[in-house]
Amino acid sequence: MHVKRVYRPTVREALAEVRAQLGPDALVLSTELVPAPGWRGWLGTRVVRLTAAAERPEPLVETPPSTPIETPDLSAPRTPVTSRRHRSPDDSARAGVTARLVAAGLPASLAEAVTARLTDAECRGGSDRALRRALSAELEPLSGAPADYERCEIFVGPPGVGKTTTIAKIAAQERVRHRRALNLVSADGFRAGAIEQLRSYAEVLAVPFRAARSAEELQAALTHARNPILVDTPGRSAADGEATRMFEVLCQRRHVRTHLVLAADTSAPVARRVFDRYAPLAPARVVITKLDECESVTPLLSVVREQGLPVSYLTTGQRIPDDLWRATPASLAAALLREPATEDYSCH
Ligand SMILES: Nc1nc2c(ncn2[C@@H]2O[C@H](COP(=O)(O)OP(=O)(O)O)[C@@H](O)[C@H]2O)c(=O)[nH]1
Ligand SMILES: [Mg+2]
Structure with a gap:
């Protein structure tokens, strides 16, 4: 050859x-x-x-x-x-x-x-x-846009990939389009301002919000919040002290769905490492963010196909709530072919 x-x-x-x-x-x-x-x-x-x-x-x-x-x-x-x-x-x-x-x-x-x-x-x-x-x-x-919410939708992934923003977009679309208030819980007490970031989105959207800085607080927040709950997590590996205990709390709960959030320009080797690192949390979906910033989502989508995990959401910018899309076959095709998403793909 x-x-x-x-x-x-x-x-x-x-x-x-x-x-x-x-x-x-x-x-x-x-x-x-x-x-x-x-x-x-x-x-x-x-x-x-x-x-x-x-x-x-x-x-x-x-x-x-x-x-x-x-x-x-x-x-x-x-x-x-x-x-x-x-x-x-x-x-x-x-x-x-x-x-x-x-x-x-x-x-x-x-x-x-x-x-x-x-x-x-x-x-x-x-x-x-x-x-x-x-x-x-x-x-x-590969299309795993959820028809409805699980009791607890958890968003995990490396820092800065867009977990908090994605949660805010989902909650905002629900609020604007269906007047429905999703409950937000932030378990990201490790980075300065991370809890405040989600709290301020919750205030603007007028949706219930709870903060959890320890495993015990997280347990209490999940028990007392009404369903469905969107849970923001620290961008840490499951190997870190208090974060590990919090992830254990999440893993033990029933009726949860975990979304692994990854930026669209993640290379294939890095994506494989992230999948390995987050495997203990048993992600059931992948969220692909920052499509607007990437040259090609092909390497990442190849790894996602390899892992056999469906994609729930795609995000294409910083605007809340506009830049969030359901991952349908058509929106995934548009992402691969670098075409703009259209209203047909917007959520719920
Ligand atoms: N260009 C672009 N920026 C995004 C997108 N999603 C999130 N961001 C930005 O990425 C940065 C980190 O987002 P954040 O939600 O705080 O990440 P987290 O650490 O995973 O919670 C922020 O500046 C967001 O506005 C996206 O789809 N496109
Ligand atoms: Mg965050």
Whole structure:
């Protein structure tokens, strides 16, 4: 297998380069947006790094970019990477659709699974509607937008990922759209101002609020608050003293649903480490935040698929309550394809 990596300003140019060097048989393995090599990268310029393979036993070769760099054209390529040898026209069309999905930002395994759902005629036609339908069907198991609340919805995750803001957005959407007051409990007494942050959101929304600075206070707050309760937690690993005791209190309760909150630009290795660290808390859902700030959610979503955990919410900015979306197949597809979310995806 001959693997080649090229850097070009756009996906279209990268594909043309790969086809020129490896032939039309080349299979696209990945496309990523990365800092340009050399001084342009230091100045913030980004380029498309496309990795492709062809069946020849040669080592990996890298071709540095030679042209000035612009924003990549991620709608490309329309022209499929086709087979030179024994492929039927249908196989070529199928490979072309897979390459197009990979170029648009999908992980290769997901792109192949989506293509497998299409008929030969749909692959030849390559209509956006057919692709979107197949992508949505493939994303269905990842969609875990809750139909209703558990007695206790707990939000855990590293510091700064957006746990408190997400809770405020959920509570605000419920208040604004359904006049329903969800109960808020903050168990984050470890960081200065963290409890006050949620308390002030609760005051603005006029919803009940309780603070818990110890395991005992948390037990009492959960017992006395009316359901459903949204629980904010410290952004600490489950290995830290009082935080551990508080997490134990949460784990022992029945009718809880734990959401692991992760920022959209979390790399795959970091995401795997976070999943491992929070595994003792048995998260049942993932919340993906800060989609507005990330280049590609593909690495994170690949790990989420690997873990087999559905996504409950997506967030796309700091605005409360606007930037919160239910994770439906359509909103997940929009996130992967870097399209803006629409009102159809808003919560509840
Ligand atoms: N751009 C962007 N910022 C966000 C988003 N969600 C939260 N933030 C910001 O991230 C910062 C940390 O959020 P916070 O809720 O305090 O994180 P926590 O430590 O996990 O509770 C705050 O400045 C939030 O306004 C989002 O979807 N997009
Ligand atoms: Mg917080």
